[in-house]
Amino acid sequence: MSDLRAEQAILAHSDVREYFQASVSEAINRQGLDVAVETSYYLVNLLTNFMRTEHLFEATPDGLQFKPLAHMYSDALATPNALDRCRILRRMGDLALFVAGVFSYSLSRKLVDVDYYIAMGGNAYAYLSAPRGESGINATYRDIFAELSRKFTDCVDVLALVNEQGTSDSDRDILRLYETWVRTGSKRAERKLRSLGIEPCANLNASFDT
Numbered sequence: 001m002s003d004l005r006a007e008q009a010i011l012a013h014s015d016v017r018e019y020f021q022a023s024v025s026e027a028i029n030r031q032g033l034d035v036a037v038e039t040s041y042y043l044v045n046l047l048t049n050f051m052r053t054e055h056l057f058e059a060t061p062d063g064l065q066f067k068p069l070a071h072m073y074s075d076a077l078a079t080p081n082a083l084d085r086c087r088i089l090r091r092m093g094d095l096a097l098f099v100a101g102v103f104s105y106s107l108s109r110k111l112v113d114v115d116y117y118i119a120m121g122g123n124a125y126a127y128l129s130a131p132r133g134e135s136g137i138n139a140t141y142r143d144i145f146a147e148l149s150r151k152f153t154d155c156v157d158v159l160a161l162v163n164e165q166g167t168s169d170s171d172r173d174i175l176r177l178y179e180t181w182v183r184t185g186s187k188r189a190e191r192k193l194r195s196l197g198i199e200p201c202a203n204l205n206a207s208f209d210t
Contacts, residue, residue, distance in 0.1 A: 020044045020047045086127075092121065097156060100121065101163065129145040177192050
């Protein structure tokens with residue numbers, strides 16, 4: 001990548017993060033929610049990270065797909081390595097929170113609804129918040145995970161509010177564009193996402209199952 005293109009990519013990434021920083025802060029204030037600054041930053045980083053579809057979905061021979069939470073939980077129980085178990089559970093909690101907040105429309109058409117994601121995600125974060133020397137999780141992150149576990153539903157509501165927030169130009173509503181692209185493959189949404197510095201991946205097969 002040329003220096004110019006690298007600078008443009010960094011600028012676009014920064015703009016997306018700033019967008020979410022402002023949106024998350026506004027949503028927290030509207031909710032009257034009391035969360036630590038570190039937890040607020042965690043939500044911003046989660047949104048920014050999952051704007052890259054290769055971070056949200058996993059590569060399979062059939063394209064990018066969403067790994068069911070039940071399978072992730074089974075993997076976490078099966079691994080004898082504590083670090084791997086915590087890594088899997090953190091991803092499980094992050095995915096549950098993101099999907100419950102951003103893709104509630106998709107969940108409404110599934111046999112399991114948002115309550116399932118809240119239970120699975122909250123339990124994953126609760127495990128991560130417990131002091132375990134072999135987990136590799138420091139005290140700051142344990143505090144974040146503890147708050148996310150206690151206030152999981154509130155944090156889902158924060159992400160849902162971010163998803164609903166629009167600007168004077170509704171085409172700049174990033175999460176709505178993102179959800180539209182994931183659900184429909186809309187070329188228009190894809191072009192708009194690229195103009196905002198987000199590069200959607202091809203061959204996406206999204207299915208939010210258990």
